[in-house]
Amino acid sequence: MGVSVLTIVRNRSHHLRQLVEGLRRSERQPDELVIVDMSDTPVSVAPAGFPIRIDRFETHGLPLAAARNRAAALARFENLIFLDVDCIPLERCVGILADTLAHHDALLCADVRYLGPDDARGVWTEEELIAAGRHHPVRTFPDNGVREEPNPGLFWSLAFALKRARFVSLAGFDEAFTGYGAEDTDFGFRASEADIRLLFVGQAIACHQHHDSYDPPLQHLEDIVRNARTFQARWGRWPMEGWLRAFADLGLVRWQGEALDLLRLPTDAEKVATRVLPEQHLDPPARSPARLAN
Known part of the structure; x- marks a missing residue:
């Protein structure tokens, strides 16, 4: 089945270019990339060997639930892979997620590695990103295959995949959550309530590009x-x-x-x-x- 990669962006055009570059280098390229653009100045991307559609979403703030739902509604294929604009999928990430969806009708999380402020700022190799990336301290991934995660609170919206039918059955992200925060946790809880398993997928690696952040935000x-x-x-x-x-x-x-x-x-x-x-x-x-x- 075909694969739609979906991303949303607000004023991170450099990160978006690196995401597209990661997809361009993928062993299994997506059948399309859908970009929902909330930026102050409209984004543009260079051709990458697969269809890219940019949907302009004029909005205020950061309506994450609405933007992700908009991207899913525009997708043309059955397998949906959501990547935050900060993520660079490594060459096997898309293929492994697509293959896993073929065998598991579940909610899949990719293995996200955190990059430092000087990583992926220009030309990069996959080996450099793997060497620089840091694992999340709580989420653990298998070396290969999948691991079922019983805690729906560990659902990770940075890089995840599921079938369109499952997304539709859940009515997508709940737009009662406006702006930033908790919309993904609610999605994970509702998936669990619907008996959709949460699987952490080994070797489906995406590297999270550094950006200014605040803790607490x-x-x-x-x-x-x-x-x-x-x-x-x-x-x-x-x-x-x-x-x-x-x-x-x-x-x-x-x-x-x-x-x-x-x-x-x-x-x-x-x-x-x-x-x-x-x-x-x-x-x-x-x-x-x-x-x-x-």
């Missing part, structure tokens, strides 16, 4: 608080607990029992203080079981 405070409330009301537990605890420690929120109140917005100085320094890239944040990475 104060720039998304309002989105995270709003979406955390939505998640808690639905599932009876809090997502992103590490971030919520950090917000509470900073006096930004009041978090007690089933109540979460936004007290104030962060100052510029607080944002600067939580910026992840380049040398800290060697330790990808573990965060909470219901939201471990982005």
Whole structure:
């Protein structure tokens, strides 16, 4: 069956070019790449040997659920591979995910490796990326084949795959989650509730390109608080607990029992203080079981 690779982008055109380059080098190239572009200035990409369609999505903020659903609706093929724009798929990644979907009607997570600030900034080789990439400290992948993961909170939206019919049966990502945070955790929980297995796939490697980040992500405070409330009301537990605890420690929120109140917005100085320094890239944040990475 054909393979649609789907990505969404907002103001990361350099990362997008490297994602396309990874697909161009793939042993099994996709049958199409669908790009949902939310950037301030429209993106463009060079021809890559497979069809590329760019859908312009005029929006504000970072509506992750809506953008991913839009990409899936545009896909022409049965096998869907979602890659965040920061990810460079290595040469076997697409092929292994497609082959695994042929044998397992499941929700698949690729093995994401974190790159440093100087990696993949120009010409690169796969060997260099493998040497530089760091494993996530919590998610463990088999050397080959698949490992079933019982905790749906470990679903990883950075690089994942599933069949279109499964995505449709779940009604995609829930757009009640607006902006950033918890939409992927909710998707993982709903997949588990529908008896869709979560499989971690060995050797389906994608390398996550470094970008400025904050821990906790104060720039998304309002989105995270709003979406955390939505998640808690639905599932009876809090997502992103590490971030919520950090917000509470900073006096930004009041978090007690089933109540979460936004007290104030962060100052510029607080944002600067939580910026992840380049040398800290060697330790990808573990965060909470219901939201471990982005």
